[in-house]
Amino acid sequence: MNKFNASLIAVVVTGSLFSVAAQATIDEAKVFGVNFQPVAAVPASQSQVIYYRTKVTSAEPSHIYVDGEYQSALLPGMFTTFCVSPGNHSLGGFQKDAPYYEGKSAQPFRDTFEGGKTYYIKVDEDVNGRPLRVNQHQATDELKTMRAQAHTLSRASAVEQCRYTAETSMDYSLSSDVLFNFGKSGRNDISGQGRQAISELIGKLHKDGVQLNRIQVIGHTDPIGKATTNMRLGQQRANTVRRLLIEGGLPARNLSASSAGNEELLVNECRGTRAEQIECNAPNRRVVVRVQTQ
Template identity: 55%
Template sequence: MFKRNNTITAALCGAVLFCGLPLTVQAAPVEKAFASTYQPVAAVSSGQAQVVYYRTGQPGQANGSAHVYVDREFHTGLLPGGFTAFCVAPGDHTLGAYLNDAPQYQGKSTDMYRAEFLGGKTYFLRSDSGSNGAPQVVSRMDAERELAGSRMQVHALSRASAVESCRYQQGATYKDYTLSGDVLFAFGKSGYQDITSGGYAAVRELISQLNSDNAQPKRIQVIGHTDPFGSEASNQVLGLKRAQTVRRLLLDGGLPASVVSATSAGSHEPVTEDCYGSKSEQVQCNAPNRRVVVRVETPEQL
């Protein structure tokens, strides 16, 4: 998909970069740099191509920003654990994410990486320390596993004129089925051998409901959610393990492996937050947060 263009523009942007965007990107407080956590993006119309560009790492790591350029124009600065989603017209575009960009600001002065984007397609691109400049193309399943817990980058305004608001396909929809974590697992457990009898029954009922709905899913994402007890990292792992276990049960029930993926939101998306009292009271209050959501994308409204 990507190819190197040996023609590199010699002139650097110089004084035109006085706007100070890189300084703004790097100095933005973490709590103001991010918005909502990643949710699966819907399909776009045939008149657009969609790009989900993300940076690996934990939100808040102070490694500086990776400046994202689209057709030589600044779009955003990705901090570790951040992502941006945008659309462009189908066709030829240049883009990249550059770490330690100052003072040359390569994305404004070079056309080193060029891609042909097809209408109606969504592309997942990753930036990390090993891909300075060149985006890494990632499959949707792998990308959304890495995007679990990532948050939308919101602290910089896009200057890229090629970036458009996305127009999503009519009729594509999502439906969420929520399974209680306390029904599925004992407290703190996550393995296949830890599923309760009630958990097996709940998953069988869900599979039966999907079959009766004649959903014919295009994609199913199993999302593990935890309560706030424990560290952010441990909750992320626990949520993923629970999602992977439920995914295995769905496959056991006959759903095709090619459309079912597992990811974790950890404790980032609570449905209840005001829990007080003793530890046991807080555990009980946080029960709604311990859940596994099975998100089904279908071509028609269920």
């Protein structure tokens, strides 16, 4: 889902507003809201979307539409955060679509949103209307200097106020290259160094006195090979780590294992020989132990 699927709204924003803003004669606080901060999780009854725009290829606003209705207008360096109910929605960011605002009817990009997940979507400056799915690592790096869109109100009926959960979590990332040899996932494949790393993590959790209400073990892979194979490999590695955590005294009833496959990469566009690609992709091969503490 790298090329996102959804179509958004067209906001009625006058050209004069942006020409005045360009001359810095408007109150900036009324146009640009707060600086970006990492978002909290949403419940399973909602999906959260953070839509943002980076490139300065045009002074025209990008009109963001959700299910053919206007959500916001983004200038470069701006973002909008909103929630929708889980399910199928269209999404997109259109430039220069006034006065007819074809973004309302042109909805070529549509996708299914899962409950409890946060999606990072970026305006594609090269293909008008197309949204781009971005991984969390890249998105938070690009968003850290951005400010919220604050000069228009959403008219999208599908958009809901986000109901953030009170849950907090801590992530402990273990390098798969420490745990396993390349392409391996079984209990007998785990290295002595890997067993030591897991033992140290168990000791840290006990020492810190963390309330172990829910623990997710998530296997991540690099993009080398087929996506289906990587999804299976990530699951197998997560299963192995989960078993070792249980043997170390963590409560089995609170432990789950899942795979992200190669969908949440920390490093992109590794090139060269196969050996060079394997080395470059090392940060992507990891097992994350996510501990919900409240």
